[in-house]
Amino acid sequence: MAVEFVKNAVGRMIPTEINGKPVIPFQGVGKYRPTGRKYAPPVATSADYPSDGNKVLPDLKTALLKAGIKDGMTISTHHHFRNGDLLVNELFRVIAEEIGTKDHVWFPSASFPCHEPLIKYLEDGTIHHIEGSMNGPLGRFTSQGKMRGVGVLRSHGGRYQAVQDGEVQIDIAVIAAPEADPFGNCNGVNGPSACGLLGFALADSQYAHKVIVATDNLIPFPCIPWQIHGNYVDYVVTMDKIGIPEKIVSGTTEVTKSxxxxxxxxxxxxxxxxxxxxxxxxxxxxxxxxxxxxxxxxxxxxxxxxxxxxxxxxxxxxxxxxxxxxxxxxxxxxxxxxxxxxxxxxxxxxxxxxxxxxxxxxxxxxxxxxxxxxxxxxxxxxxxxxxxxxxxxxxxxxxxxxxxxxxxxxxxxxxxxxxxxxxxxxxxxxxxxxxxxxxxxxxxxxxxxxxxxxxxxxxxxxxxxxxxxxxxxxxxxxxxxxxxxxxxxxxxxxxTEKVIAAIKWVDGTVIDVVRQVKEN
Amino acid sequence: MAVEFVKNAVGRMIPTEINGKPVIPFQGVGKYRPTGRKYAPPVATSADYPSDGNKVLPDLKTALLKAGIKDGMTISTHHHFRNGDLLVNELFRVIAEEIGTKDHVWFPSASFPCHEPLIKYLEDGTIHHIEGSMNGPLGRFTSQGKMRGVGVLRSHGGRYQAVQDGEVQIDIAVIAAPEADPFGNCNGVNGPSACGLLGFALADSQYAHKVIVATDNLIPFPCIPWQIHGNYVDYVVTMDKIGIPEKIVSGTTEVTKSxxxxxxxxxxxxxxxxxxxxxxxxxxxxxxxxxxxxxxxxxxxxxxxxxxxxxxxxxxxxxxxxxxxxxxxxxxxxxxxxxxxxxxxxxxxxxxxxxxxxxxxxxxxxxxxxxxxxxxxxxxxxxxxxxxxxxxxxxxxxxxxxxxxxxxxxxxxxxxxxxxxxxxxxxxxxxxxxxxxxxxxxxxxxxxxxxxxxxxxxxxxxxxxxxxxxxxxxxxxxxxxxxxxxxxxxxxxxxTEKVIAAIKWVDGTVIDVVRQVKEN
Structure with a gap:
């Protein structure tokens, strides 16, 4: 590889290229000035959508195929269910077992230990690499140098920035929604799987080329509040259960006794x-x-x-x-x-x-x-x-x-x-x-x-x-x-020398990289 | 002029060019398929905005100058105050009397009889033409062939479409807000001038290069609900009074007796x-x-x-x-x-x-x-x-x-x-x-x-x-x-033969034009 390393503003050596894309090294807080324009997704037309507003398809496989899933596409998900998420493992099972496309970039807003089953899809070539947090088992797998591409970690704001600026172009976003209507309006506050809100999926809805809403609680239009607007949504599918809300608990719920x-x-x-x-x-x-x-x-x-x-x-x-x-x-x-x-x-x-x-x-x-x-x-x-x-x-x-x-x-x-x-x-x-x-x-x-x-x-x-x-x-x-x-x-x-993950700063520059751990 | 006329799908003769821009004739309901991408405004950076979130400037003139107002720029406003709007006349008074830029396109979501004073700014060259409804006096002025450019009328949805698709690029949006905070979050439901909501200004906030919020009711962050997000707003100014909510009354408020x-x-x-x-x-x-x-x-x-x-x-x-x-x-x-x-x-x-x-x-x-x-x-x-x-x-x-x-x-x-x-x-x-x-x-x-x-x-x-x-x-x-x-x-x-206004269809094509009335 002809990738070179340059020293960034905090003295870390940063490769000039990651996953085949050029890298801007961190230049200091507030120093990097973007000069481009926001990412511009294709203009849609209502003529291509059902006039009765019913975008419901039989299942995830049908929706992914209608969305034109192809090898190498970037698939995004959100993490409002945290360690209680049931969608993502099923999503990649469908892709791996029922569709068979390969080399996807998984672009979650975060991953959790419950996503350990995805390791097999990283191993079998379904997922090429992850851009998003790699908590627990997926992080360890990555640190061991086993992921084919380089993981890219972004802050929540950096993820919005990357999508808005077109650094990451989402081909298909899949949004797990505790309540949705057939038009694709959805929220996180109502329904048996209520997780609160869906803000981490906002960028995905606004900028992805195709947007699939998966829900276990389909109600008649209008789904209010419409935290995600159906006007950004292509297809709606129903599932038995999209998440376990009791498992959204983060950190401890009790004050420390130490x-x-x-x-x-x-x-x-x-x-x-x-x-x-x-x-x-x-x-x-x-x-x-x-x-x-x-x-x-x-x-x-x-x-x-x-x-x-x-x-x-x-x-x-x-x-x-x-x-x-x-x-x-x-x-x-x-x-x-x-x-x-x-x-x-x-x-x-x-x-x-x-x-x-x-x-x-x-x-x-x-x-x-x-x-x-x-x-x-x-x-x-x-x-x-x-x-x-x-x-x-x-x-x-x-x-x-x-x-x-x-x-x-x-x-x-x-x-x-x-x-x-x-x-x-x-x-x-x-x-x-x-x-x-x-x-x-x-x-x-x-x-x-x-x-x-x-x-x-x-x-x-x-x-x-x-x-x-x-x-x-x-x-x-x-x-x-x-x-x-x-x-x-x-x-x-x-x-070892091998870079296994990049740490983005809030402005899209790279502030540091993580290397493979030398295991003895 | 070398402008030619072609017959559209409803048999109306449409010029191939309006205000120097090419025209797509109406092709039938659902027939025109857009192939482009949405308009992409420049990427901003928080480094250019005050970290304490205080975007308040002393007055409209200062805000317009900081926004870089220049001859020919497109200035947008919304019409939630309907015939009780007090912002627009003041805005163009400031432009005409205190700044002196010329040839603006005024891009309101609608105009009302209260905007009759703008006729003098159409006459003195401050405003070149209006893209938006021309109700009452402004419509009569236009029908008499007195406006320099061709008026362009769009539906509310067509206005969003035109902004989203980049047909109209808003240089400076000025949003009259009954409640706002110094960061620019604002709504229409609270405050002495409450008019209900600000939905007609949404496209303007999302796509305009510079966004000014004018309010007569500045409150501490956060202004909730934030119907318009301050994250799209450049400057905030206060005014004594932005509108007369009693005059938002539309149509009659009583059932007919006829x-x-x-x-x-x-x-x-x-x-x-x-x-x-x-x-x-x-x-x-x-x-x-x-x-x-x-x-x-x-x-x-x-x-x-x-x-x-x-x-x-x-x-x-x-x-x-x-x-x-x-x-x-x-x-x-x-x-x-x-x-x-x-x-x-x-x-x-x-x-x-x-x-x-x-x-x-x-x-x-x-x-x-x-x-x-x-x-x-x-x-x-x-x-x-x-x-x-x-x-x-x-x-x-x-x-x-x-x-x-x-x-x-x-x-x-x-x-x-x-x-x-x-x-x-x-x-x-x-x-x-x-x-x-x-x-x-x-x-x-x-x-x-x-x-x-x-x-x-x-x-x-x-x-x-x-x-x-x-x-x-x-x-x-x-x-x-x-x-x-x-x-x-x-x-x-x-x-007469003179085209004084174009009627857009919901997809941005032109369904008809209006000609100057022959007055005897």
């Missing part, structure tokens, strides 16, 4: 208060882990004490956010995906629980997006380095095990705080250099650990505001040294 | 019942005239008697439709524009009163649209001919006085009924040939007059279903002869 994690949550809350970030009309995104839930609850307590409320909270929604909305502690939940069934119920019933999409929340190639308006953003990381760069996709052993999700997009919030344990399984989290750079340190403001808080030197305002707070403020180097005193200096993972 | 019109309404209702069109789960669009209101009330009575309800009614909403929704006689109102303040209130409060746009309802170059799903469509016409062709834009004296609105789009409903008086001011409505063809006769199923009902011979099913109904079914020739017996054969209007 004393260290509780202390990290408390420190985070105290830091936000000391820095003056918790004030009437503020906004925040907390996340769904046990520590994050504790932080959200801490914010709620502070608001009650102060008699203030937040203007909006950003979800992934769960019962804790819903309770805040119902208690009047926030005007709105702006929700990108529901993380439990309380979230689904609230979105269905409460007009202040708002369905959003990566277009409104995260797309960097729009005229702004609302992620930048959040006052406090709480995020996680698998690793951090002394420059505040962070990793969310690989573990310190080098394996690619997580997707980016909305993480990169949320880095644009006004104050970004990463509460992390100083070490996990006796492996320090703060390193000299992260295994994979997913987010540049200049966007990460504060790291909170059980041994102290490090503020990014760029945020002089936060340093000033908290200097007399009595909080254990330290440098990130001090935190790293403390961890290494306890656990020792960690080993670096061992890789 | 015995002839009441009889037409009764005949229409009886016809629908005899033909078996009024059944549980049916749908209809009635319209806002006095006769139409009576028909809607008739439908409501029948439903109550039969103990059935409709699945949806299509609005323009008014107090009568709202009452039907509130009484449970329909599951949904699918609303394209509110015609009175009861409509505004209902849309704000009732989750079954649904905000639609020309994209969902009317765009012919989508994957279908819901206008085709309506069981009964009641429309008006200024003239009809013996081939059931109909005219809605010119009067029998040749003057262009009305826009197309959603009329052409609604012709695709399952049964299209035109209740019209046999004559107006002693001028027969049914002619040998309509002055201007706006809709081909094959799409018009039934004409109801005070002297009888004519069914299009193509609708053998309706003829069969109503043959023993006792209703006064006649041929359209018989109706025409009756009118001429009373009023005499009408004079044809006199025109």
């Amino acid at each position: 004393p260290d994690r509780l202390y990290i949550a408390e420190l985070t809350g105290k830091f936000c208060e000391a820095a003056g970030l918790i004030k009437d009309g503020f906004s925040f995104q907390a996340g769904a882990g046990g520590t994050s839930l504790s932080i959200g609850i801490y914010f709620a307590e502070i608001m009650k004490q102060k008699g203030i409320k937040s203007r909006f909270v950003r979800g992934g929604s769960n019962k804790y956010l819903v309770r805040m909305l119902e208690e009047g502690l926030t005007d709105y939940i702006l929700d990108g995906q529901t993380f439990d069934l309380d979230g689904v119920r609230s979105m269905r019933e409460n007009p202040r629980h708002i369905n959003t999409s990566p277009f409104t929340s995260y797309n960097y190639h729009g005229k702004g997006n609302f992620a930048t308006l959040l006052d406090i953003v709480i995020l996680g990381a698998t690793e951090l380095d002394v420059h505040f760069n962070a990793n969310v996709v690989t573990h310190s052993d080098g394996y690619l095990l997580h997707g980016i999700g909305g993480w990169q997009n949320c880095l644009f919030g006004k104050t970004v705080i990463l509460p992390v344990p100083l070490f996990r399984d006796r492996i320090p989290v703060i390193r000299d250099e992260v295994t994979t750079i997913c987010g540049p340190g200049e966007l990460i403001d504060v790291v909170v650990t059980e041994r102290g808080i490090a503020i990014n030197p760029l945020r002089k305002d936060l340093i000033e505001a908290t200097k007399d707070s009595g909080l254990p403020i330290k440098t990130i180097q001090e935190l790293k040294a403390e961890a290494e005193k306890i656990c020792g200096k960690p080993q670096k993972p061992q890789f | 015995p002839d019109r009441l009889y037409i309404a009764e005949l229409t209702g009886k016809f629908c019942e005899a033909a078996g069109l009024i059944k549980d789960g049916f749908s209809f669009q009635a319209g806002a005239g006095g006769t139409s209101l009576s028909i809607g009330i008739y439908f409501a009575e029948i439903m109550k008697q039969k103990g059935i309800k409709s699945r949806f009614v299509r609005g323009g909403s008014n107090k009568y439709l709202v009452r039907m929704l509130e009484e449970g006689l329909t599951d949904y109102i699918l609303d394209g524009q509110t015609f009175d303040l009861d409509g505004v209130r209902s849309m704000r409060e009732n989750p079954r009163h649904i905000n639609t746009s020309p994209f969902t309802s009317y765009n012919y170059h989508g994957k279908g649209n819901f206008a085709t799903l309506l069981d009964i469509v009641i429309l008006g016409a200024t003239e009809l001919d013996v081939h059931f062709n109909a005219n809605v834009v010119t009067h029998s004296d040749g003057y262009l006085l009305h826009g197309i609105g959603g009329w052409q789009n609604c012709l695709f409903g399952k049964t299209v009924i035109l209740p019209v008086p046999l004559f107006r001011d002693r001028i027969p409505v049914i002619r040998d040939e309509v002055t201007t063809i706006c809709g081909p006769g094959e799409l018009i199923d039934v004409v109801v007059t005070e002297r009888g009902i004519a069914i299009n011979p193509l609708r053998k099913d309706l003829i069969e279903a109503t043959k023993d109904s006792g209703l006064p079914i006649k041929t359209i020739q018989e109706l025409k002869a009756e009118a001429e017996k009373i009023c005499g054969k009408p004079q044809k209007p006199q025109f």
Whole structure:
């Protein structure tokens, strides 16, 4: 291969070509300026669609064949069912066993452990490679160098950007819809498989050449709310069951009981208060882990004490956010995906629980997006380095095990705080250099650990505001040294030269690559 | 001029070029097949927008200058305020008096008598020509041959199609918003100037190069519902008052008292019942005239008697439709524009009163649209001919006085009924040939007059279903002869050769042109 490598703006060596397409290396935050136009799908005509609005076909196979499925086509799906998805495995079973086309690119908005059965379709040539998160088993398979193409990981906003800008051209989108009408209007809030919303499928509906809606709950027109508009949909098929909504649960649904994690949550809350970030009309995104839930609850307590409320909270929604909305502690939940069934119920019933999409929340190639308006953003990381760069996709052993999700997009919030344990399984989290750079340190403001808080030197305002707070403020180097005193200096993972995945930045440039793990 | 004329599929002579752009003559219903791609606006980047989301500028002039206004640019507006709009006159005053650019194309979704002051900007060169309806004074001005360019009239769906397909490229869209936030999210349901919804501005927001939101009610982010997404918006400006919501009232708000019109309404209702069109789960669009209101009330009575309800009614909403929704006689109102303040209130409060746009309802170059799903469509016409062709834009004296609105789009409903008086001011409505063809006769199923009902011979099913109904079914020739017996054969209007306006069909082809009236 004549592929060369160039160093990008965070010092990582990036191939000039991935999966046969040219690559733009990361140029720094806000530096790359797109000059092109949005992707333009073909103009359709109503003359080609049934005038009675009935687009129902007997089954997925028929719909895929009518959509003109061919070898090499890009097939997209969404992940609102998370680990309860029942559509994707069936979709590729139909393609592999009943149709027989090969070399597809699977373009999910995310994948989950439930998609482990797709490994056989990666092995038998049905799927060439995945562009989307590779969580768990699919990530391990990829890290072992077994996928033919290079995986491409994008943030939720980056996925919208890639579709909008035509970097990824979706041939056939298949949308799992808890409620749909024969015209193809659909939503996620109603029906026996209700999962909340369908925002991750918005780009697919707008830009894919052919769009198939699969539902287990077909109702007469109009399906309201029409979160996805039937005017973008070609065919509708029914299935027995498209997903298991109980399995959409993300993270934990209970606050942490670990004393260290509780202390990290408390420190985070105290830091936000000391820095003056918790004030009437503020906004925040907390996340769904046990520590994050504790932080959200801490914010709620502070608001009650102060008699203030937040203007909006950003979800992934769960019962804790819903309770805040119902208690009047926030005007709105702006929700990108529901993380439990309380979230689904609230979105269905409460007009202040708002369905959003990566277009409104995260797309960097729009005229702004609302992620930048959040006052406090709480995020996680698998690793951090002394420059505040962070990793969310690989573990310190080098394996690619997580997707980016909305993480990169949320880095644009006004104050970004990463509460992390100083070490996990006796492996320090703060390193000299992260295994994979997913987010540049200049966007990460504060790291909170059980041994102290490090503020990014760029945020002089936060340093000033908290200097007399009595909080254990330290440098990130001090935190790293403390961890290494306890656990020792960690080993670096061992890789081969083979690039197995690329990490896109929010603007479509490549910020890092992941290499095959050298297994002994 | 080297412009030639060719005969289109309804026998009208169409120039090969209009305003310097090539023309596709109408080829028949469903015959023209688009082969291109949708219009692709430039890719934006969030790096160019304020990270705090505050896009507010001091005034319209500043926003227009920042948007790069230049001679010849196309400026779009929407008409949800109808005859109560206060933005457009001010907009062109600013352009003419404070900026001084010339030769603009004004691309409104409709114009109203309140826009008569724009005549001076047509005369002084600020506006070159109008693409959009020319109601009342602007239409008369145009019919007198005084506008420099050729007016282009499109249906609401045709306007979406033209923007989507790039036939019209909007340089600057200015959206009057009753509620907006600094990021540009906006809606029509809240605030002192609430007009209901903003669906007619959807295409403008999606495809214009620069989008300005003008509001008299700026609230903190997030403005919910965000009928228009701030992610499409460049600048926000505030004004004292953007519109007078009391003047959105369209047609009459009272049922007709004319015995002839009441009889037409009764005949229409009886016809629908005899033909078996009024059944549980049916749908209809009635319209806002006095006769139409009576028909809607008739439908409501029948439903109550039969103990059935409709699945949806299509609005323009008014107090009568709202009452039907509130009484449970329909599951949904699918609303394209509110015609009175009861409509505004209902849309704000009732989750079954649904905000639609020309994209969902009317765009012919989508994957279908819901206008085709309506069981009964009641429309008006200024003239009809013996081939059931109909005219809605010119009067029998040749003057262009009305826009197309959603009329052409609604012709695709399952049964299209035109209740019209046999004559107006002693001028027969049914002619040998309509002055201007706006809709081909094959799409018009039934004409109801005070002297009888004519069914299009193509609708053998309706003829069969109503043959023993006792209703006064006649041929359209018989109706025409009756009118001429009373009023005499009408004079044809006199025109010069000069084409002053083109009538687009829903697919972007030209179905007819309007010529300058010969005034003596």
